[in-house]
Amino acid sequence: MGDVIEAGAASAKRAVVTGASSGIGAASVRALVKAGWTVVALARREAKLKALVEEVGPAASYVVCDLTDEASTQAAVERVLAGGPVKALVNCAGAAFGKDPVATASLDDWRGMYELNVIGTLRITQKLLPGLKRAPGGGTVLVISSTAGIEPYEGGAGYCASKFAERVMARVLRLEQIGEPLRVIDIAPGMVETDEFSLKRFGGDAQRAAAVYAGVPSPLKAEDIAECVTWALGQPDTVDIDQIVVRPRAEGSYTKVYRER
Numbered sequence: 001m002g003d004v005i006e007a008g009a010a011s012a013k014r015a016v017v018t019g020a021s022s023g024i025g026a027a028s029v030r031a032l033v034k035a036g037w038t039v040v041a042l043a044r045r046e047a048k049l050k051a052l053v054e055e056v057g058p059a060a061s062y063v064v065c066d067l068t069d070e071a072s073t074q075a076a077v078e079r080v081l082a083g084g085p086v087k088a089l090v091n092c093a094g095a096a097f098g099k100d101p102v103a104t105a106s107l108d109d110w111r112g113m114y115e116l117n118v119i120g121t122l123r124i125t126q127k128l129l130p131g132l133k134r135a136p137g138g139g140t141v142l143v144i145s146s147t148a149g150i151e152p153y154e155g156g157a158g159y160c161a162s163k164f165a166e167r168v169m170a171r172v173l174r175l176e177q178i179g180e181p182l183r184v185i186d187i188a189p190g191m192v193e194t195d196e197f198s199l200k201r202f203g204g205d206a207q208r209a210a211a212v213y214a215g216v217p218s219p220l221k222a223e224d225i226a227e228c229v230t231w232a233l234g235q236p237d238t239v240d241i242d243q244i245v246v247r248p249r250a251e252g253s254y255t256k257v258y259r260e261r
């Protein structure tokens, strides 16, 4: 397994960001380092993680990790903890596969979304939870869920169901941990134009992916969500930003989007 553990002493503000090889996760690594955090970036694609860490500098490191694989995640968590304590876990890894109606949707697509968005998030959260709670001042579990976890839309049942589940997981964890030194933050973005998300959803069909954002004046960028992540984590340890719902101005809901023709 390729990985890089930081050489220097771990900072008290040390975060793990999953899904860090692209999009919102990569932007969050950049923003958190700028805000003074030490960050460990997790994802499967080593070349992308390596390039990000080289760009960001010594405050960032990476560990290769497949969150759908128990052994890979366990090994990654051990490598992370060997580098020092962790104060924040940013659960950004996630995906949508397909946009088919319930009547005909692929079981494998649904299974893939559940394995990553729900079980993968649960798996790494469980493994890091004890250490997060031991962090000086307390720790934070943050999830990047989605407005798909608030309002379902046609063709989105599988993705929406997985994001509803992710939001419920965060909410219930928050309730269960009251009195413990733990914050649980749920950031639910609407339309964010990232390079890969829609492309993966539509199996590499660039035309279908581009149509998602066509004519929308200023969809959100990954950096906008990274700003929310950095701001929420930067609040005092005793201030829990329970939920943030953030959309582009042009999007009122998934089905109410203004497009310039």
Ligand SMILES: NC(=O)c1ccc[n+]([C@@H]2O[C@H](COP(=O)([O-])OP(=O)(O)OC[C@H]3O[C@@H](n4cnc5c(N)ncnc54)[C@H](OP(=O)(O)O)[C@@H]3O)[C@@H](O)[C@H]2O)c1
Pocket (backbone or CB within 6 Å): 018, 019, 020, 021, 022, 023, 024, 025, 042, 043, 044, 045, 046, 048, 065, 066, 067, 068, 092, 093, 094, 095, 096, 116, 144, 145, 146, 147, 188, 189, 190, 191, 192, 193, 194, 195, 196, 197, 200, 222
């Ligand atoms: N873009 C949007 O409009 C939008 C809106 C609301 C919410 N979100 C949510 O925001 C999060 C990030 O989205 P994004 O737009 O930044 O998408 P993205 O660029 O496709 O990023 C997804 C990340 O997840 C990682 N990943 C995928 N499978 C993995 C696995 N098995 N194990 C570990 N990591 C894995 C990917 O890295 P590797 O392939 O290298 O593993 C990648 O870094 C997702 O949870 C998504 O549901 C996105």
